[in-house]
C-alpha cells in the first residue's frame with residue numbers, strides 16, 4: 001500500500017529520539033537487528049572498521065557509540081541479509097528492471113555472483129571469475145587505451161585505489177575520473193592557487209580551540225552528523241557558529257545528542273548556529289564580499305584613528321601576496337549589488353564580520369552548496385581571502401575545512417586517482433615499475449560524459465559508484481551508454497548504472513569494507529583518509545555476503561593480469577596475498593606522506609599527512625598565500641539570460657539516502673515524508689507564478705542549446721527559502737542539468753543552480 005506523501009514543519013532538534021527510531025527501523029528493514037547492533041559498536045573504533053558513509057574525522061578516544069544515524073543506515077545497508085542472486089536475475093529482463101526505481105533496485109540486497117549480460121535473453125547470467133577477467137582483458141587489449149575510462153567512486157581503500165591507478169597508467173591512460181569530479185574538485189583547483197595544498201588544513205583538535213566557525217553550503221545534520229558532537233562542544237564553550245545556507249537545515253539550527261541520557265530524557269538541546277543567514281542560491285561570493293568589505297573598511301578606519309587593527313596586519317605582510325589589489329576591489333564593491341546578489345542585508349553581513357573580527361581563531365567549513373556552482377572555484381577562493389584577512393590559516397583552532405563526501409574520496413586522490421598527471425609522481429612510477437607513464441591529461445567526469453555521448457569511448461570500468469545516475473543529463477546520456485562497446489561495474493549492490501549498460505557488460509561483485517577480507521597471509525586490514533588528511537586502518541568483521549565475492553584488490557589484480565603484459569616489477573598476486581606489501585609500495589611512491597605506513601596505520605586516531613599550509617609554508621608560485629581578486633559576484637551566465645520566470649533549482653540529498661542510494665522516501669529534518677517528487681519553493685514565487693500548494697508541475701531547463709530537458713510529476717510546496725530559489729532532490733532531478741552546465745576550471749556539474757521554469761500540469 002503506498003503511503004500518502006506529506007510535508008509538515010519539523011521543529012525537533014537533529015539527533016534526539018527521531019534518530020534512535022530511525023536507526024532501529026533501518027536495522028529491521030535490512031533484517032540485521034541483532035548482528036547490526038554488535039557491528040555498530042566497532043564502527044569508527046581504532047580496532048574496528050571505518051564507517052562507509054561520510055568522510056568526517058574519527059577521534060582517537062571514540063565514544064562508546066562512535067556512529068551516527070546515517071552511518072548506522074549505511075552499515076545496515078551493507079550488512080543486509082537480502083541478496084540479489086542469479087535466480088533474481090533469471091526472473092527479470094533488463095528491459096523490465098529499467099522501470100524499477102533506484103530504491104527498488106538496491107533493495108534487492110547484495111550481489112552474490114559475477115554476471116555477464118546476455119543479449120539474447122536480455123538478462124545478466126552468472127559467469128566464472130576467470131572467464132570474466134579473460135573476456136574483459138581480451139576486449140581491452142583490442143581498444144585504444146585513450147578511449148577507456150577507469151572511474152572510482154570514493155569508497156575503495158587506499159590499497160585498492162593505488163593498484164587501480166597503476167592499472168590504468170600501465171594500460172596507457174590517465175582517464176581516472178572519480179566522484180570528486182562531481183564534488184570537491186572545485187576545492188582541489190581553488191586551494192593550490194591560494195594556500196598551496198589541495199585539501200583542508202583543519203584537524204579535529206582545532207575544534208577544541210576555535211572560538212568561531214563559519215558554515216557555508218553544508219547540511220551537517222544529514223551528511224556529516226558526527227560533526228555535530230564537536231560543534232556542540234564548541235557551542236558549550238560559547239564559540240559562535242555563523243551559517244550561510246538558503247535553507248534553515250535542522251542540524252545547523254539545534255541538536256540533542258542521542259548518546260547523552262541527560263539530553264534524551266529532558267528537552268535539552270543545543271542551539272547550534274548563533275547567526276543564520278539564508279543566502280540566495282549562488283549568492284555566497286557577494287555575501288563574502290560584503291564581509292570582507294566590512295572588515296577592510298573597519299581596518300582602514302582603525303588605522304586612521306590609531307586604534308587596534310581589525311585585520312592581522314603582521315600575517316598579511318609576512319605571509320600573503322596581493323592584499324592591496326584585493327582590498328581595493330572590496331572597497332569598490334557596491335552594497336546595493338551585494339545585497340541584491342546575496343539576498344542578505346548589509347547589517348546582517350556586518351554582524352557576521354563583527355564576529356569574525358572578534359574571534360581569535362576562525363574555522364570555515366563548506367560543502368556542495370559552494371563547490372557545485374559555475375563559480376564554485378572563485379567562491380572557495382573568496383573563503384580563503386576571508387581567512388587570510390584574519391591570519392586564520394596555519395594557526396591553532398583555525399583553518400579551512402572542505403567537508404569531503406565519500407569516506408575515502410580524499411585518499412583516492414592522494415594515491416594517484418586523478419586525470420591530472422601533474423598531481424602524480426610519474427618519475428617515481430617510472431623508476432619503480434619500469435614503464436613510460438602516460439603524460440597527457442585524462443578525462444574528467446564531464447569529459448567522460450561528453451565522450452560517451454559523442455561516441456568517443458570504447459569502455460567504462462567503474463570501481464564502485466553509480467556513475468550513470470550521479471551525472472547530469474540522463475535524457476541525453478542513457479541512450480548513449482547503450483552504444484558503448486563495454487561496461488564493467490565492480491559493485492556491491494544493483495543500481496541504475498548496471499541497467500544502463502554497454503553492448504558487452506559485466507557485473508563484478510566485491511567484498512564490502514565491513515566484511516572480513518581473507519587472503520593468503522590471513523585477514524587483511526585496509527586504510528582510508530578522512531576530511532582532515534588523517535589516515536586510519538579499517539578491519540572488516542562480518543562474513544562476506546557470498547562465498548563467490550572477491551575483494552576489490554583481487555578484482556583489480558584479476559583485471560590487470562588479464563589485460564596487461566606481465567611486468568616483473570609488479571607482483572599483483574603477492575599484493576593481493578598481503579595488503580601490507582601494497583602499503584610498502586605506496587610508501588615507496590610517496591615517502592614524504594606515508595613514512596612507516598604499516599607501523600603508523602593502527603595508531604589510535606590514525607596519523608596525519610604533513611600539510612605545508614598548516615605550518616604556514618606556502619607551496620604556491622609566489623611562495624606566499626595569495627589573495628585572489630574576484631572578477632564579479634559569481635554571476636552565472638546560464639542562469640541570468642531569460643528573465644524573471646527562471647528559477648534557481650538546487651538538487652540536494654535528503655536525510656534517508658547515501659548519494660544515489662535511497663534508504664527511504666522520508667527527509668525527516670525537512671518535514672518531507674513518503675515522497676521525493678517535490679519542489680520546495682518560496683511562497684511569493686508561487687503566488688507570482690500562479691501555483692497553489694500541492695500543484696503538480698513539470699520543470700523545464702532553461703538552456704541555450706536546443707535539447708528539451710524536463711521532469712514532470714513534481715509537487716510544489718511553500719517552504720522557507722529565498723525568492724527565486726527552489727529545492728529538489730538528487731538524483732531524481734539530475735536529468736535537468738545540461739552536461740555543459742559546470743564549474744569553470746574544475747568542471748564540477750553546477751547541480752546547485754539549475755536554471756528552470758515550471759509549468760503547471762493538468763490536474
Ligand SMILES: Nc1nc2c(c(=O)[nH]1)N[C@H]1C(S)=C(S)[C@@H](COP(=O)(O)OP(=O)(O)OC[C@H]3O[C@@H](n4cnc5c(=O)[nH]c(N)nc54)[C@H](O)[C@@H]3O)O[C@H]1N2
Nearest residue numbers: 054070217218219223281282367368369405406653658659
Ligand atoms: N547520510 C549521508 N551522508 C553523506 C552523503 C549522503 O548522501 N548521505 N553524501 C556524501 C557526499 S559524497 C558528499 S559530497 C557530502 C555532501 O554533503 P553536503 O555538502 O551537505 O551536500 P548536499 O546535500 O548536496 O547539501 C548542500 C547544502 O548546501 C546548501 N546550498 C545549496 N545551494 C547553496 C548556495 O548557493 N549557497 C549556500 N551557502 N548553500 C547552498 C543546501 O541547502 C544544503 O544544505 O555528504 C557525504 N555524506
Ligand SMILES: Nc1nc2c(c(=O)[nH]1)N[C@H]1C(S)=C(S)[C@@H](COP(=O)(O)OP(=O)(O)OC[C@H]3O[C@@H](n4cnc5c(=O)[nH]c(N)nc54)[C@H](O)[C@@H]3O)O[C@H]1N2
Nearest residue numbers: 153179183464465466470490491492493495659660730751
Ligand atoms: N544533481 C546532483 N548530482 C550529484 C550530486 C548532487 O549534489 N546533485 N552530488 C555529486 C557527488 S558529491 C557525488 S560524490 C556523486 C556520487 O556518485 P557515485 O559515487 O558514483 O555514487 P554512489 O551513489 O555513491 O554509488 C553507490 C553505489 O556504489 C556501490 N558500492 C557501495 N559500496 C561499495 C563498495 O564498497 N565497493 C564497490 N565497488 N562498490 C560499492 C553500490 O553498488 C552502490 O549502488 O554524485 C554527484 N551527483
Ligand SMILES: [Mo]
Nearest residue numbers: 179183405406
Ligand atoms: Mo560527494
